[in-house]
Every structure is written in structure tokens, then in C-alpha cells.
Amino acid sequence: MKKYIIPIIVVITVFVGCKKDTEFTYQSEDNVYLNYPNSDTLTYSFSYRPSIDKDTVWVPVKIAGNRVAKDRKFVMSVVEGSTSAVRDFHYEKLKDFYIMPKDSGVVKVPIILKNIDTGLANNSVALTLRVVGGLDFKGDLPSAKRTKSIVFSNRLEEPTWWKYWGQLRGYGRVKHEFFLIVNGNVQLADMSSPSTAFYDIPRTLYYIENMRLFVTYPFEWVKQNPTRGYELKLRTxxxxDYDFYNVNAASKKFRLKYFAQANEYVFIDEKGNQIRM
Incomplete structure (x- = not known):
């Protein structure tokens, strides 16, 4: 009988230990926070999608606590003191509450940013958000954990490769935007590494030629690319002069100036200079 005593004691000890483990559950009330990866700020630019007048940024909200088998409501608000964006001008009004789906630990909240302010071409605005709990969650976590910012603009910066291609004839933000309209978000060869860039030269020259044809013959380009959604409309x-714009972002217009003496149309950039190639 003695030979069974030690195994029985071991079994009882394991059983009791397992039973105690099951009693360690999450005791605090459930909270929510903004789950940005390694950053307090999310940056966004409309410049790489010039044909849209608004876009959705998905903000992840995560539970600190337990998942439950029912939908739960939480509230997200705008922190006015650290927000320079204007509601209905830079972003759409937030909902009164949002839903954390049942059995879920995270949900992505849609924040609608708007691209109708021409000033975004030169300046960024900030939209600071905070989750405050709501009906089904507490707001006990540190404010920094529950508060994040979206900084957005419609501003382009000169890419490193631009200066290597004299055919582009100098950098300008309007010219850069035209390049994106014609070619999409492509990167030209960076000639700082000629050993590899050499093989990209034919491809690069193709994109530059696309740009030249657009700048030189804009009316023909619009006719040949009807699915792009761009129009040229005579100013009143x-x-x-004509305005060049996308029908999905009609508030953002580029001027195509008419020079009567030369009977020629030329695009004008953000500094009032002619765009020629």
C-alpha cells in the first residue's frame, strides 16, 4: 500500500494546483485603448491619391480585459485642444458611439478625412482622438494610451531620385502631382547607384516621356484616358484659361493658362511658374 501513497499525493497536489490556477481571472473592469504600433501619431497624405476628395483611415481600438459574447459600445471623441483640423472641412463628424463586436478583442474605427482644403498642399493639420469608454467600458487607462493623433496633408516632397533626371526640368509639387496622375506611384531610378540604376534607364525614360506628352498635349491626354476621370473646363x-481636375475631387483644380500671342496652353505650378518639359 505504501508504494501507492507518493503517487496519490502527487496527483492530489497537481489537481489542487490546477484548480487554483483556474481561479486567477481578470478582475479589473474592461477598458479600451488605441492600439497604434510603436507611435503616438499616424501620418497620412492625399498627395499619392490625387483623384479623391476624401479617404478612410482605420484606427485600431483594443480591449484591455475580457472578450464577451455580446456587442459592446464605446465612445471616441476629438481632443479639441490639440486638434487643428476643422470638422466637416477636414474630417467627418464622429459617431455618437462605436461597437466592439461580440467575442472580439479589437475593432478598427473608420475616420473619414477630407481633401477639400487647398491649404493642405502646403500645411498639415492634426486630428487628435481619444477613447473615453462609454456604456460598456471604463476610461481608467492612462490618457497617453487612449489618445493618438492623425496628422495629414496633401503635400508632396521631392523624392531623392528626381534631381538625377534633367528631363524633368526642376522640381515642383504640381509637377510631381502630374507625374503621379500620369504614371501612378512609381519610383524612378536613383542614379546615385549607377551600377544598378543603369538597367532602369529605359523604364525611367518611358515614364518621363509619358509626363512630357501630358504636359505638352493635355487636351489629347484627357481624350485618350476617359476612364481616369479627369476633365478640362473653360474658366468663366x-x-x-482652363481648369484641370478630377471629377471625384472637383474642388482641387490646376490652371492651364492660355498664351494668346503664342496660341499655346501651359500649366502653371504652385509658384506661378510655367510647367514645361
Whole structure:
């Protein structure tokens, strides 16, 4: 009988230990926080999607606590003191509450940013958000954990490869945007590494030629690319100039100026300079 005593004691000890483990559960009330990866700020630019007048940024909200088998409500608000974006002008009004689906530990909240402010071409605005709990969650976590910012603009910066291609004839943000409209978000060869860039030269020259044809013959380009959604419309100010714009972002227009003496149309950039190639 003695030979069974030690195994029985071991079994009882394991059983009791397992039973105690099951009693360690999450005791605090459930909270929510903004789950940005390694950053307090999310940056966004409309410049790489010039044909849209608004876009959705998905903000991840995560539970600190338990998942439950029912939908739960939480609230997200705008922190006015650290927000320069204007509601209905830079972003759409937030909902009164959002839903954390049942059995879920995270949900992505859609934040609608708007691209109708022409000032975004030169300046960024900030939209600071905070989850505050709501009906089914507490707001006990540190404010920094529950508060994040979206900084957005419609501003382009000169890419490193631009300066290597004299055919582009100098950098400008409007010219850069035209390059994106014509070619999409492509990167040209960076000639700082000529051993590898050499093989990209034919491809690069193709994209530059696409740009040249657009700048030189904009009316033909619009006719040949009807699915792109771009139009040229005669201005009503008697100048003979045209506005170039996308029908999905009609508030953002580029001026195609008419020079009567040369009977020529030329795009004008953000500094009032002619765009030629």
C-alpha cells in the first residue's frame, strides 16, 4: 500500500494546483485603448491619391480585459485642444458611439478625412482622438494610451531620385502631382547607384516621356484616358484659361493658362511658374 501513497499525493497536489490556477481571472473592469504600433501619431497624405476628395483611415481600438459574447459600445471623441483640423472641412463628424463586436478583442474605427482644403498642399493639420469608454467600458487607462493623433496633408516632397533626371526640368509639387496622375506611384531610378540604376534607364525614360506628352498635349491626354476621370473646363473669367481636375475631387483644380500671342496652353505650378518639359 505504501508504494501507492507518493503517487496519490502527487496527483492530489497537481489537481489542487490546477484548480487554483483556474481561479486567477481578470478582475479589473474592461477598458479600451488605441492600439497604434510603436507611435503616438499616424501620418497620412492625399498627395499619392490625387483623384479623391476624401479617404478612410482605420484606427485600431483594443480591449484591455475580457472578450464577451455580446456587442459592446464605446465612445471616441476629438481632443479639441490639440486638434487643428476643422470638422466637416477636414474630417467627418464622429459617431455618437462605436461597437466592439461580440467575442472580439479589437475593432478598427473608420475616420473619414477630407481633401477639400487647398491649404493642405502646403500645411498639415492634426486630428487628435481619444477613447473615453462609454456604456460598456471604463476610461481608467492612462490618457497617453487612449489618445493618438492623425496628422495629414496633401503635400508632396521631392523624392531623392528626381534631381538625377534633367528631363524633368526642376522640381515642383504640381509637377510631381502630374507625374503621379500620369504614371501612378512609381519610383524612378536613383542614379546615385549607377551600377544598378543603369538597367532602369529605359523604364525611367518611358515614364518621363509619358509626363512630357501630358504636359505638352493635355487636351489629347484627357481624350485618350476617359476612364481616369479627369476633365478640362473653360474658366468663366474671360482669360481663355482652363481648369484641370478630377471629377471625384472637383474642388482641387490646376490652371492651364492660355498664351494668346503664342496660341499655346501651359500649366502653371504652385509658384506661378510655367510647367514645361
Amino acid at each position: 473669367d474671360g482669360t481663355g
